[in-house]
Amino acid sequence: MKLIYFSLGYSTHDYRFLKAISDGGHEVFFVQLEGNQRQVESRLVPENVNQVIWKGGREPFKWSNLAKLVRDFRRLVKEIQPDLIHAGPIQTCAFIAILSGFRPVLTMSWGFDLMDDVHKNKWWEWVTGYTLKRSTFFISDANVTRDMAVKYGMNPEKTIVFPWGVDLDHFRMKNAEGRTEQEGFVLFCNRSWETRYGVDVLARAFVKVAQEREDVRLILLGGGSQGAGIRRILQNGGVEEYVTFGGQISQTDLPRWYHMADLYISPSHVDGSSVSLMEALACGLPCLVSDIPANKEWVFENENGWLFRDGDANDLAEKILAAISQREKLPEIGRSSRRSAEMRADWKKNAEALMNVYRSLGGKNAQ
Numbered sequence: 001m002k003l004i005y006f007s008l009g010y011s012t013h014d015y016r017f018l019k020a021i022s023d024g025g026h027e028v029f030f031v032q033l034e035g036n037q038r039q040v041e042s043r044l045v046p047e048n049v050n051q052v053i054w055k056g057g058r059e060p061f062k063w064s065n066l067a068k069l070v071r072d073f074r075r076l077v078k079e080i081q082p083d084l085i086h087a088g089p090i091q092t093c094a095f096i097a098i099l100s101g102f103r104p105v106l107t108m109s110w111g112f113d114l115m116d117d118v119h120k121n122k123w124w125e126w127v128t129g130y131t132l133k134r135s136t137f138f139i140s141d142a143n144v145t146r147d148m149a150v151k152y153g154m155n156p157e158k159t160i161v162f163p164w165g166v167d168l169d170h171f172r173m174k175n176a177e178g179r180t181e182q183e184g185f186v187l188f189c190n191r192s193w194e195t196r197y198g199v200d201v202l203a204r205a206f207v208k209v210a211q212e213r214e215d216v217r218l219i220l221l222g223g224g225s226q227g228a229g230i231r232r233i234l235q236n237g238g239v240e241e242y243v244t245f246g247g248q249i250s251q252t253d254l255p256r257w258y259h260m261a262d263l264y265i266s267p268s269h270v271d272g273s274s275v276s277l278m279e280a281l282a283c284g285l286p287c288l289v290s291d292i293p294a295n296k297e298w299v300f301e302n303e304n305g306w307l308f309r310d311g312d313a314n315d316l317a318e319k320i321l322a323a324i325s326q327r328e329k330l331p332e333i334g335r336s337s338r339r340s341a342e343m344r345a346d347w348k349k350n351a352e353a354l355m356n357v358y359r360s361l362g363g364k365n366a367q
Protein backbone atom coordinates (compact mmCIF):
# COMPACT_ATOMS: atom_id res chain seq x y z
CA MET A 1 0.00 0.00 0.00
CA LYS A 2 0.92 3.63 -0.42
CA LEU A 3 0.05 5.73 2.61
CA ILE A 4 0.50 9.12 4.23
CA TYR A 5 1.54 9.09 7.90
CA PHE A 6 0.58 12.52 9.26
CA SER A 7 1.79 13.45 12.74
CA LEU A 8 2.39 16.49 14.93
CA GLY A 9 6.18 16.20 15.11
CA TYR A 10 8.90 13.59 15.03
CA SER A 11 9.13 11.64 18.28
CA THR A 12 10.33 8.21 19.33
CA HIS A 13 6.77 6.95 18.77
CA ASP A 14 6.74 8.36 15.23
CA TYR A 15 10.07 6.66 14.50
CA ARG A 16 8.69 3.30 15.59
CA PHE A 17 5.44 3.64 13.65
CA LEU A 18 7.26 4.77 10.50
CA LYS A 19 9.75 1.90 10.78
CA ALA A 20 6.98 -0.67 11.34
CA ILE A 21 5.03 0.65 8.35
CA SER A 22 8.11 0.66 6.11
CA ASP A 23 9.28 -2.76 7.33
CA GLY A 24 5.76 -4.02 6.60
CA GLY A 25 6.42 -3.40 2.92
CA HIS A 26 4.33 -0.25 2.55
CA GLU A 27 5.37 2.91 0.74
CA VAL A 28 5.05 5.63 3.38
CA PHE A 29 5.07 9.42 3.06
CA PHE A 30 5.77 11.26 6.34
CA VAL A 31 4.00 14.59 6.76
CA GLN A 32 4.86 16.63 9.87
CA LEU A 33 2.48 19.36 11.11
CA GLU A 34 4.82 21.24 13.44
CA GLY A 35 8.53 21.85 13.67
CA ASN A 36 10.14 20.12 16.66
CA GLN A 37 10.66 22.68 19.44
CA ARG A 38 12.80 20.17 21.34
CA GLN A 39 14.60 17.20 19.80
CA VAL A 40 13.16 14.10 21.45
CA GLU A 41 14.33 11.48 18.92
CA SER A 42 17.99 11.30 17.94
CA ARG A 43 17.57 8.66 15.22
CA LEU A 44 17.05 9.76 11.64
CA VAL A 45 13.75 9.08 9.92
CA PRO A 46 13.85 5.37 8.95
CA GLU A 47 15.16 4.31 5.54
CA ASN A 48 12.65 4.12 2.70
CA VAL A 49 10.38 6.72 4.35
CA ASN A 50 9.63 9.69 2.09
CA GLN A 51 9.76 12.97 4.01
CA VAL A 52 7.31 15.46 2.54
CA ILE A 53 8.03 19.19 2.27
CA TRP A 54 4.88 21.31 2.47
CA LYS A 55 3.50 24.49 4.05
CA GLY A 56 3.35 22.86 7.49
CA GLY A 57 6.20 21.37 9.51
CA ARG A 58 7.94 24.62 10.36
CA GLU A 59 6.17 26.14 13.38
CA PRO A 60 3.55 25.40 16.04
CA PHE A 61 0.05 24.84 14.67
CA LYS A 62 -2.22 27.92 14.62
CA TRP A 63 -5.95 27.84 13.87
CA SER A 64 -5.46 30.94 11.70
CA ASN A 65 -3.38 28.79 9.31
CA LEU A 66 -5.99 26.01 9.04
CA ALA A 67 -7.38 26.93 5.60
CA LYS A 68 -3.88 27.29 4.12
CA LEU A 69 -2.81 23.95 5.57
CA VAL A 70 -5.92 22.12 4.34
CA ARG A 71 -5.42 23.49 0.81
CA ASP A 72 -1.81 22.36 0.72
CA PHE A 73 -2.65 18.99 2.25
CA ARG A 74 -5.21 18.48 -0.54
CA ARG A 75 -2.40 19.21 -3.01
CA LEU A 76 -0.22 16.56 -1.35
CA VAL A 77 -3.01 13.97 -1.50
CA LYS A 78 -3.56 14.70 -5.19
CA GLU A 79 0.16 14.32 -5.94
CA ILE A 80 0.82 11.25 -3.78
CA GLN A 81 -2.51 9.47 -4.44
CA PRO A 82 -2.32 7.34 -1.29
CA ASP A 83 -4.41 4.27 -0.50
CA LEU A 84 -4.75 5.39 3.12
CA ILE A 85 -4.05 8.33 5.43
CA HIS A 86 -2.92 7.50 8.99
CA ALA A 87 -3.30 10.69 11.04
CA GLY A 88 -3.26 11.93 14.64
CA PRO A 89 -3.63 13.70 17.04
CA ILE A 90 -7.35 14.04 16.46
CA GLN A 91 -7.96 17.81 16.61
CA THR A 92 -5.02 18.76 14.40
CA CYS A 93 -3.60 16.20 11.97
CA ALA A 94 -6.68 13.98 11.73
CA PHE A 95 -8.98 17.04 11.42
CA ILE A 96 -6.92 18.38 8.51
CA ALA A 97 -6.93 14.93 6.88
CA ILE A 98 -10.72 14.72 7.20
CA LEU A 99 -11.16 18.26 5.80
CA SER A 100 -9.09 17.25 2.76
CA GLY A 101 -12.04 15.09 1.70
CA PHE A 102 -9.91 11.98 1.21
CA ARG A 103 -10.99 8.59 2.55
CA PRO A 104 -10.09 6.17 4.10
CA VAL A 105 -8.62 8.01 7.09
CA LEU A 106 -7.26 5.99 10.01
CA THR A 107 -7.43 8.34 13.00
CA MET A 108 -4.98 7.63 15.82
CA SER A 109 -5.39 9.04 19.32
CA TRP A 110 -2.23 10.11 21.14
CA GLY A 111 -3.94 9.92 24.53
CA PHE A 112 -3.70 13.61 25.45
CA ASP A 113 -6.03 14.58 22.58
CA LEU A 114 -8.95 12.70 24.16
CA MET A 115 -8.00 12.97 27.84
CA ASP A 116 -7.02 16.65 27.88
CA ASP A 117 -7.29 18.67 24.64
CA VAL A 118 -10.94 17.79 24.04
CA HIS A 119 -11.83 19.64 27.25
CA LYS A 120 -10.13 22.93 26.27
CA ASN A 121 -13.35 24.54 25.02
CA LYS A 122 -16.47 23.97 22.92
CA TRP A 123 -14.57 24.43 19.65
CA TRP A 124 -12.13 21.62 20.49
CA GLU A 125 -15.08 19.43 21.46
CA TRP A 126 -16.82 20.15 18.18
CA VAL A 127 -13.66 19.44 16.14
CA THR A 128 -13.24 16.13 18.00
CA GLY A 129 -16.78 14.99 17.19
CA TYR A 130 -16.59 16.22 13.59
CA THR A 131 -13.35 14.30 13.00
CA LEU A 132 -14.34 11.05 14.68
CA LYS A 133 -17.78 10.83 13.05
CA ARG A 134 -16.07 11.01 9.64
CA SER A 135 -13.08 8.77 10.37
CA THR A 136 -12.98 5.41 8.61
CA PHE A 137 -11.26 3.65 11.50
CA PHE A 138 -9.86 4.55 14.93
CA ILE A 139 -6.91 3.18 16.89
CA SER A 140 -5.68 4.02 20.37
CA ASP A 141 -3.45 2.52 23.02
CA ALA A 142 -5.90 2.38 25.94
CA ASN A 143 -9.51 1.42 26.55
CA VAL A 144 -10.16 4.75 28.25
CA THR A 145 -9.36 6.69 25.06
CA ARG A 146 -11.34 4.30 22.89
CA ASP A 147 -14.37 4.82 25.13
CA MET A 148 -13.96 8.60 24.82
CA ALA A 149 -13.77 8.32 21.04
CA VAL A 150 -17.06 6.39 20.96
CA LYS A 151 -18.61 9.02 23.22
CA TYR A 152 -17.69 11.68 20.65
CA GLY A 153 -19.19 9.79 17.74
CA MET A 154 -16.74 7.15 16.56
CA ASN A 155 -18.39 3.95 15.34
CA PRO A 156 -17.49 1.42 18.07
CA GLU A 157 -17.23 -1.37 15.48
CA LYS A 158 -14.49 0.55 13.65
CA THR A 159 -12.04 0.74 16.56
CA ILE A 160 -9.13 -1.26 17.88
CA VAL A 161 -7.03 -0.86 21.03
CA PHE A 162 -3.44 -2.04 21.22
CA PRO A 163 -0.59 -0.73 23.40
CA TRP A 164 2.19 0.84 21.38
CA GLY A 165 4.56 -1.43 23.27
CA VAL A 166 8.34 -1.51 23.51
CA ASP A 167 11.27 -3.49 22.16
CA LEU A 168 11.56 -6.21 24.81
CA ASP A 169 15.06 -7.15 23.60
CA HIS A 170 16.30 -3.59 24.12
CA PHE A 171 14.42 -2.88 27.36
CA ARG A 172 15.24 -5.86 29.55
CA MET A 173 15.88 -6.59 33.21
CA LYS A 174 19.14 -5.50 34.78
CA ASN A 175 21.69 -8.11 35.83
CA ALA A 176 20.75 -9.99 38.97
CA GLU A 177 23.68 -8.65 40.97
CA GLY A 178 22.38 -5.09 40.40
CA ARG A 179 23.49 -2.40 42.81
CA THR A 180 24.25 -2.77 46.48
CA GLU A 181 21.93 -1.45 49.15
CA GLN A 182 24.65 0.93 50.35
CA GLU A 183 24.10 3.03 47.23
CA GLY A 184 20.77 4.26 48.55
CA PHE A 185 17.28 4.03 47.14
CA VAL A 186 16.85 5.57 43.68
CA LEU A 187 13.59 6.94 42.25
CA PHE A 188 13.30 7.45 38.49
CA CYS A 189 11.01 9.60 36.34
CA ASN A 190 11.37 10.50 32.67
CA ARG A 191 8.05 12.23 32.04
CA SER A 192 8.16 15.62 30.28
CA TRP A 193 8.20 18.69 32.51
CA GLU A 194 4.80 19.87 31.31
CA THR A 195 1.67 20.50 33.38
CA ARG A 196 -0.16 17.35 32.28
CA TYR A 197 2.64 15.06 33.46
CA GLY A 198 2.72 16.22 37.09
CA VAL A 199 6.49 16.19 37.66
CA ASP A 200 5.99 19.11 40.08
CA VAL A 201 3.91 16.73 42.26
CA LEU A 202 6.84 14.32 42.35
CA ALA A 203 9.23 17.17 43.24
CA ARG A 204 7.06 18.13 46.24
CA ALA A 205 6.78 14.49 47.31
CA PHE A 206 10.54 14.00 47.04
CA VAL A 207 11.15 16.95 49.37
CA LYS A 208 9.00 15.22 52.00
CA VAL A 209 10.67 11.83 51.51
CA ALA A 210 14.21 13.23 51.61
CA GLN A 211 13.44 14.94 54.92
CA GLU A 212 12.78 11.50 56.41
CA ARG A 213 15.36 9.40 54.56
CA GLU A 214 18.94 10.48 53.90
CA ASP A 215 19.55 7.58 51.51
CA VAL A 216 16.93 8.43 48.87
CA ARG A 217 17.89 9.83 45.46
CA LEU A 218 15.93 10.99 42.41
CA ILE A 219 16.75 10.79 38.71
CA LEU A 220 14.79 13.21 36.51
CA LEU A 221 15.26 12.94 32.75
CA GLY A 222 13.95 15.21 30.01
CA GLY A 223 12.86 18.80 30.37
CA GLY A 224 10.03 21.17 29.55
CA SER A 225 8.28 24.45 30.28
CA GLN A 226 7.86 23.69 34.01
CA GLY A 227 11.62 23.32 34.49
CA ALA A 228 12.17 26.52 36.51
CA GLY A 229 9.25 25.77 38.85
CA ILE A 230 10.34 22.17 39.44
CA ARG A 231 13.92 23.19 40.22
CA ARG A 232 12.60 25.89 42.57
CA ILE A 233 10.57 23.31 44.54
CA LEU A 234 13.68 21.13 44.92
CA GLN A 235 15.94 24.08 45.82
CA ASN A 236 13.51 25.50 48.39
CA GLY A 237 13.18 22.04 49.91
CA GLY A 238 16.96 21.76 50.22
CA VAL A 239 17.11 18.52 48.24
CA GLU A 240 18.48 19.55 44.83
CA GLU A 241 21.85 17.96 45.59
CA TYR A 242 20.09 14.57 45.79
CA VAL A 243 18.65 14.91 42.26
CA THR A 244 20.36 13.86 39.04
CA PHE A 245 19.16 15.86 36.03
CA GLY A 246 19.97 13.62 33.08
CA GLY A 247 18.55 15.78 30.28
CA GLN A 248 17.41 14.24 27.01
CA ILE A 249 18.58 10.62 26.71
CA SER A 250 18.72 8.65 23.48
CA GLN A 251 16.70 5.44 23.11
CA THR A 252 20.00 3.57 22.78
CA ASP A 253 21.16 4.66 26.24
CA LEU A 254 17.79 4.74 28.01
CA PRO A 255 17.76 1.17 29.45
CA ARG A 256 20.94 1.93 31.40
CA TRP A 257 19.11 4.76 33.21
CA TYR A 258 16.16 2.53 34.12
CA HIS A 259 18.67 0.02 35.50
CA MET A 260 20.06 2.64 37.92
CA ALA A 261 16.68 2.85 39.68
CA ASP A 262 14.80 0.94 42.36
CA LEU A 263 11.38 2.46 41.66
CA TYR A 264 9.77 4.03 38.59
CA ILE A 265 7.35 6.92 39.19
CA SER A 266 4.82 8.48 36.79
CA PRO A 267 2.80 11.33 38.35
CA SER A 268 0.92 12.05 35.10
CA HIS A 269 -2.54 13.62 35.29
CA VAL A 270 -3.37 12.59 31.70
CA ASP A 271 -2.23 9.52 29.77
CA GLY A 272 -3.04 6.73 27.42
CA SER A 273 -0.93 3.59 27.77
CA SER A 274 2.34 5.28 28.70
CA VAL A 275 5.29 3.94 26.72
CA SER A 276 7.75 5.01 29.43
CA LEU A 277 5.68 2.97 31.91
CA MET A 278 5.94 -0.04 29.59
CA GLU A 279 9.69 0.50 29.29
CA ALA A 280 9.98 0.52 33.08
CA LEU A 281 7.92 -2.68 33.35
CA ALA A 282 10.07 -4.32 30.68
CA CYS A 283 13.20 -3.36 32.63
CA GLY A 284 11.78 -5.09 35.69
CA LEU A 285 11.09 -2.01 37.79
CA PRO A 286 8.32 -1.81 40.37
CA CYS A 287 6.10 1.10 39.29
CA LEU A 288 4.37 3.75 41.40
CA VAL A 289 1.90 5.71 39.27
CA SER A 290 -1.03 8.10 39.60
CA ASP A 291 -4.43 6.41 39.84
CA ILE A 292 -5.75 7.71 36.51
CA PRO A 293 -7.78 5.24 34.39
CA ALA A 294 -5.07 4.42 31.83
CA ASN A 295 -2.52 3.59 34.54
CA LYS A 296 -5.02 1.27 36.21
CA GLU A 297 -4.99 -0.79 33.00
CA TRP A 298 -1.31 -1.57 33.63
CA VAL A 299 -0.38 -1.32 37.32
CA PHE A 300 -1.96 -3.57 39.92
CA GLU A 301 -1.47 -3.00 43.66
CA ASN A 302 1.25 -5.19 45.21
CA GLU A 303 1.67 -7.16 41.95
CA ASN A 304 3.83 -4.98 39.71
CA GLY A 305 3.61 -1.74 41.68
CA TRP A 306 1.28 0.69 43.40
CA LEU A 307 -1.11 3.57 42.73
CA PHE A 308 -1.26 6.93 44.48
CA ARG A 309 -3.96 9.60 44.43
CA ASP A 310 -3.47 11.76 41.33
CA GLY A 311 -2.05 15.16 42.24
CA ASP A 312 -1.56 14.29 45.92
CA ALA A 313 2.11 14.84 46.86
CA ASN A 314 1.51 13.67 50.44
CA ASP A 315 0.06 10.36 49.29
CA LEU A 316 2.89 9.90 46.79
CA ALA A 317 5.46 10.54 49.53
CA GLU A 318 3.78 7.98 51.81
CA LYS A 319 3.75 5.38 49.01
CA ILE A 320 7.44 5.98 48.25
CA LEU A 321 8.33 5.49 51.93
CA ALA A 322 6.19 2.34 52.01
CA ALA A 323 8.06 0.95 48.99
CA ILE A 324 11.42 1.67 50.62
CA SER A 325 10.29 -0.08 53.80
CA GLN A 326 9.54 -3.30 51.90
CA ARG A 327 12.66 -3.29 49.79
CA GLU A 328 13.13 -7.05 50.15
CA LYS A 329 9.90 -7.61 48.20
CA LEU A 330 10.89 -5.39 45.27
CA PRO A 331 12.80 -8.00 43.21
CA GLU A 332 9.72 -10.22 42.98
CA ILE A 333 7.53 -7.23 42.12
CA GLY A 334 10.08 -6.33 39.45
CA ARG A 335 9.88 -9.82 37.96
CA SER A 336 6.10 -9.44 37.87
CA SER A 337 6.59 -6.13 36.03
CA ARG A 338 8.64 -7.89 33.38
CA ARG A 339 6.01 -10.61 32.97
CA SER A 340 3.26 -8.03 32.44
CA ALA A 341 5.38 -6.34 29.74
CA GLU A 342 6.01 -9.66 28.01
CA MET A 343 2.30 -10.44 28.00
CA ARG A 344 0.98 -7.12 26.71
CA ALA A 345 3.71 -4.67 25.72
CA ASP A 346 5.66 -6.49 22.97
CA TRP A 347 5.91 -3.95 20.14
CA LYS A 348 6.72 -6.65 17.55
CA LYS A 349 3.39 -8.37 18.26
CA ASN A 350 1.42 -5.15 18.69
CA ALA A 351 2.74 -3.65 15.45
CA GLU A 352 1.21 -6.61 13.65
CA ALA A 353 -2.20 -5.44 14.90
CA LEU A 354 -1.61 -2.19 13.01
CA MET A 355 -0.66 -4.08 9.85
CA ASN A 356 -3.91 -6.04 10.13
CA VAL A 357 -5.87 -2.78 10.28
CA TYR A 358 -4.05 -1.56 7.18
CA ARG A 359 -4.93 -4.76 5.36
CA SER A 360 -8.58 -4.40 6.32
CA LEU A 361 -8.62 -0.82 4.97
CA GLY A 362 -6.53 -1.59 1.89
CA GLY A 363 -7.52 0.17 -1.30
CA LYS A 364 -8.87 3.59 -2.14
CA ASN A 365 -12.46 2.41 -2.04
CA ALA A 366 -12.45 1.14 1.56
CA GLN A 367 -15.38 2.42 3.58
